[in-house]
Amino acid sequence: MQSAGEDVEAGGPTVALMAQWADASARSLMTDAVPVRLLGALHDCVLSGDAPSLAAAYPAEGRSGDTEAAWREARKLIEAVPDRLIDFMGHEPQTNEVRRSACLIGGFLTVAKETGLPLRCFEMGASAGLNQLWDRFRYVLGSQATWGAADASVSIETDWHGLPPPVDADVQVVERAACDRKPVDLTEPMARRRLRAFVWADQIDRIVRLEAAIALSQAEGSAVECSDAVAWASSRATPADGAATILYHSVFWQYMPPESQAALRAVIKSHGDAASKSAPFAWVRMEPPPDDLANMELRLTLWPGGDERLLARVHPHGASVNWLDAGTV
Ligand SMILES: C[S@@+](CC[C@H](N)C(=O)[O-])C[C@H]1O[C@@H](n2cnc3c(N)ncnc32)[C@H](O)[C@@H]1O
Structure with missing residues (x-):
């Protein structure tokens, strides 16, 4: 999330994911749980099997993740399939604990x-x-x-x-x-x-x-x-x-x-x-x-x-x- 935030500030590809919240205040970004939506969208790509390079950097049973490699791969994915991520981010985060x-x-x-x-x-x-x-x-x-x-x-x-x-x-x-x-x-x-x-x-x-x-x-x-x-x-x-x-x-x-x-x-x-x-x-x-x-x-x-x-x-x-x-x- 730190790297994604920096990418937005630098005008990188993550900006495209934020179009729905272009005029949103910092408060409504948090109320809408935008960071959770973005991490959910990336995790969804990992779980789908469609992003093996990102999945390789993610934690799994018996293995911790590599955050720097994950961000490198995530940024490539954001450039490659922004619409897929934007679509996922349109969903209100919902969990069942x-x-x-x-x-x-x-x-x-x-x-x-x-x-x-x-x-x-x-x-x-x-x-x-x-x-x-x-x-x-x-x-x-x-x-x-x-x-x-x-x-x-x-x-x-x-x-x-x-x-x-x-x-x-x-x-x-x-x-x-x-x-x-x-x-x-x-x-x-x-x-x-x-x-x-x-x-x-x-x-x-x-x-x-x-x-x-x-x-x-x-x-x-x-x-x-x-x-x-x-x-x-x-x-x-x-x-x-x-x-x-x-x-x-x-x-x-x-x-x-x-x-x-x-x-x-x-x-x-x-x-x-x-x-x-x-x-x-x-x-x-x-x-x-x-x-x-x-x-x-x-x-x-x-x-x-x-x-x-x-x-x-x-x-x-x-x-x-x-x-x-x-x-x-
Ligand atoms: C944070 S989730 C908790 C889900 C579950 N109770 C758990 O502990 O895992 C809150 C849930 O409340 C539902 N909800 C919020 N307002 C509601 C309402 N007025 N009537 C029915 N469900 C509502 C949301 O759709 C969401 O699924």
């Missing part, structure tokens, strides 16, 4: 343990919907606990601090669904590759987990409904007798305008008010506090009652969890 399930699971287990009921799980802002399958993954939660089938195809390790979550809870997911205003359609090869391309190329473990979760999702045929969260949560996540209904999300709240946040809060409160002991309703979310976007919290509000609890402080990609909750059971 599977290891966030290592954070969310603490909320799901707590609801299962405290209600003693099967779970209905509804995810908003699900992107490709990979975290819908949270109960099919294997978790190694530091040295404190493990959860899930030992032979699961998706394995997630995280540094866990504090008490373990209630891993002895009886977990049965009887219904699951997800929505996104722009779902990533995993049946489309280009959409799958774009999802991979937006992961930093040197974070091989994230890419491996993503691949495994995509394969699992395809095998399960799981899907994400195209809908705005407010209308979807209102109609789909109503409490139902004999199960605990969980509405959850991760790294989603900040993308909604304040009026949608207020509308969604009203929907959640109305579902909470309708909840009962035999039809409880839970709101589980992994989001940053408003004043600190770099750190994340896992919070649970459980109705009837509606008490809000800070369950954990967590790493934005789920690399670590600092569990704070002492439980109520």
Whole structure:
């Protein structure tokens, strides 16, 4: 990115990629995540197999990358196929971070343990919907606990601090669904590759987990409904007798305008008010506090009652969890 920035300042070929943002302020370049778009576009060329010289300079399993060689090759590619890169850069960066399930699971287990009921799980802002399958993954939660089938195809390790979550809870997911205003359609090869391309190329473990979760999702045929969260949560996540209904999300709240946040809060409160002991309703979310976007919290509000609890402080990609909750059971 340093070299690409210098290339723009020197009037080099990278300028052509920036035409869409010719009049943009520095702030809107960052809001639009233009650096992420450019690195994603180059990574996409690597993943496609169409840029072997660039791929040779990129990191791979057991090999770190060579940034100087990568920039030399990237610059040649920018000169050779600018339209391909411009086209990729027109896509809003979208990721789906599977290891966030290592954070969310603490909320799901707590609801299962405290209600003693099967779970209905509804995810908003699900992107490709990979975290819908949270109960099919294997978790190694530091040295404190493990959860899930030992032979699961998706394995997630995280540094866990504090008490373990209630891993002895009886977990049965009887219904699951997800929505996104722009779902990533995993049946489309280009959409799958774009999802991979937006992961930093040197974070091989994230890419491996993503691949495994995509394969699992395809095998399960799981899907994400195209809908705005407010209308979807209102109609789909109503409490139902004999199960605990969980509405959850991760790294989603900040993308909604304040009026949608207020509308969604009203929907959640109305579902909470309708909840009962035999039809409880839970709101589980992994989001940053408003004043600190770099750190994340896992919070649970459980109705009837509606008490809000800070369950954990967590790493934005789920690399670590600092569990704070002492439980109520
Ligand atoms: C940063 S991504 C997080 C994806 C996923 N939850 C995860 O943790 O990997 C945020 C997602 O929220 C979706 N989103 C933003 N506003 C939305 C809305 N009003 N309704 C539904 N989805 C929305 C975006 O399309 C995007 O897929």
